[in-house]
Each structure stands twice: as structure tokens, then as C-alpha cells.
Amino acid sequence: MSTDQAHAHHLENPDKSGPPPKIDVVATVPGAPPAPEGAEAMTLLVTLPPNSPGAPPHRHSGPAYGYVIKGAVNFELEGEPARVLRPGDAFWEPGGDVIHYQDGNHLADEESAFVVTMFCAPGQPMLIPVSAEELEARRDRRAPQS
Structure with a gap:
């Protein structure tokens, strides 16, 4: 069974007139890390x-899941090649020790935007900047840049 079939939804509602909602799976993350104990879930609209x-460059105290709704976004996580995400493309970050290097606007002449839901550990900031010294010490963990 495909992921789309496993997560397919069709909602019948005989008490209402008109067609039922159409629900499309944007993305799934098998084996995603759990949210930190007592995490606060927060959904953000980020407009670039x-x-x-x-x-x-930064990290998050818990996992983050999102998708691009407008424009084009540069996206790079530690150990993965940089890529450009476009409307409808989804992304996820495991949080914790993994550095998020890029999340900037790929476009010079128009806005880009994405929605992200983050699971933040209690008492931790949503975004923790990484020092230049740490970036240098972990340089070997970054995927080669083209």
C-alpha cells in the first residue's frame, strides 16, 4: 500500500449538502524523532x-515540519545538499543537534513564504543561533557546496 493510500481520507457527511472536503497528504516523515517531553507546538508563517x-545558521530544540506556499526557498540541513524548495514542497528537520544552514529567499525580485510547525522544548528558544566557531569545528559535517 502506498503512503498516499495509507493516509487517504474521504469524509462522508450525510447531514450537509455539497461535496465532502478533499484532503491531500503533503508529506509524511517515517521514523521522525519524537517531540521533546512537554514540548510546545507552534505554527509559524514565515515571509521572506x-x-x-x-x-x-541555527538549530531547533525539537523537530520542525513545513511546506512552501509561495516563491522559492533555499533549504540546507547539516549533512544534506542545499536545495531549492518551491510551492507545495514539504520539508522537515529533526531538531536537536542538527544545524539548519539555510532558509533564505531564493528569489531577488519577489517574496517567498513557508508555513512551519515546530515542537520546542520547554524553556528553550524556538531558534538557537550557531556560533562561527562551532560552524568551523563542524565544517566536515556539511555537504559539499556546488
């Missing part, structure tokens, strides 16, 4: 102005 570099 034209040519915005996004956040500096």
Missing part, C-alpha cells in the same frame, strides 16, 4: 522579502 538571507 526579496533576496532575504533568512535566519543565520
Whole structure:
């Protein structure tokens, strides 16, 4: 059974007129890490102005799941090659020790935007910047840049 079939939804509602909602699976993450104990779930709409570099290299205290709704977003996690995400593309981050290097606007002339749900550990900030010294010490963990 495909992932789409396993997660297919069709909602009958005989008390209402009109067709039922259509539900499409945007993405799934098998074996995703659990949220930290007592985590706060937070959903953000991030709008990147034209040519915005996004956040500096950082990490999150828990996993994050999202998708691009407009434009094109540069996305790079430690150990993975950088890629450009476009509307409808989904992404996830395991959080914890993994560095998120890029989340900037790929476009110089229009906004880009994504929605992300993050599971933050209690008492921890949503985004924890990584120092230049740590980036240098972990340089070997970053995928080669083209």
C-alpha cells in the first residue's frame, strides 16, 4: 500500500449538502524523532522579502515540519545538499543537534513564504543561533557546496 493510500481520507457527511472536503497528504516523515517531553507546538508563517538571507545558521530544540506556499526557498540541513524548495514542497528537520544552514529567499525580485510547525522544548528558544566557531569545528559535517 502506498503512503498516499495509507493516509487517504474521504469524509462522508450525510447531514450537509455539497461535496465532502478533499484532503491531500503533503508529506509524511517515517521514523521522525519524537517531540521533546512537554514540548510546545507552534505554527509559524514565515515571509521572506526579496533576496532575504533568512535566519543565520541555527538549530531547533525539537523537530520542525513545513511546506512552501509561495516563491522559492533555499533549504540546507547539516549533512544534506542545499536545495531549492518551491510551492507545495514539504520539508522537515529533526531538531536537536542538527544545524539548519539555510532558509533564505531564493528569489531577488519577489517574496517567498513557508508555513512551519515546530515542537520546542520547554524553556528553550524556538531558534538557537550557531556560533562561527562551532560552524568551523563542524565544517566536515556539511555537504559539499556546488
